[in-house]
Amino acid sequence: MTNEHKALEIERLLSDPTNINNVAWGYLKLGLEAEDRLDWDDAIEQYQRVIELAPEDKKVRYFGYNNRAYALLMLKRFEEAESHCISAIDVDDDRHNAYKNLGLTCEGLGRPIDAATSFINAAFRNGTDERAWLHLQKLLTANPDVLAQKPVLVEQMEAIRKHYEAYYGGVPKLN
Numbered sequence: 002m003t004n005e006h007k008a009l010e011i012e013r014l015l016s017d018p019t020n021i022n023n024v025a026w027g028y029l030k031l032g033l034e035a036e037d038r039l040d041w042d043d044a045i046e047q048y049q050r051v052i053e054l055a056p057e058d059k060k061v062r063y064f065g066y067n068n069r070a071y072a073l074l075m076l077k078r079f080e081e082a083e084s085h086c087i088s089a090i091d092v093d094d095d096r097h098n099a100y101k102n103l104g105l106t107c108e109g110l111g112r113p114i115d116a117a118t119s120f121i122n123a124a125f126r127n128g129t130d131e132r133a134w135l136h137l138q139k140l141l142t143a144n145p146d147v148l149a150q151k152p153v154l155v156e157q158m159e160a161i162r163k164h165y166e167a168y169y170g171g172v173p174k175l176n
Contacts, residue, residue: 025056044072063092067099079109097127113144131173
């Protein structure tokens with residue numbers, strides 16, 4: 002889709018202020034454009050507009066919180082990001098992105114066990130997205146005592162490893 006088509010689509014979505022879901026989608030798309038420009042402050046503002054609208058559409062509500070958390074992470078505003086990750090999970094705990102972002106948040110806050118748990122939750126929810134597994138591997142390399150501190154993580158990792166091996170022929174590897 003060209004930039005002109007994107008702009009027209011956003012204009013259409015924002016044109017009827019009585020259609021809260023469409024307006025929220027418009028702001029979500031403006032946030033994504035801000036991310037493309039690496040303008041994290043603008044992205045945070047656009048996603049806040051989505052959140053404030055409180056759209057009925059569960060998907061746009063989830064991504065308002067999740068994407069705001071991601072933009073806050075990019076600015077290393079971990080404490081703020083954490084609450085938005087949790088809000089996204091509250092909206093839809095079947096999606097993986099907020100768990101992955103929560104893992105990054107917990108890692109940034111110096112809570113590696115919580116980070117590992119979140120990365121595992123993300124990997125369970127979407128085995129095709131390797132990022133959570135790779136983040137987990139980096140975390141464990143930097144914090145080798147995490148598994149000894151919470152042994153249940155070993156069992157959970159083994160279940161994910163078996164899934165990767167069964168469906169993809171092996172686990173994703175760090176470069």
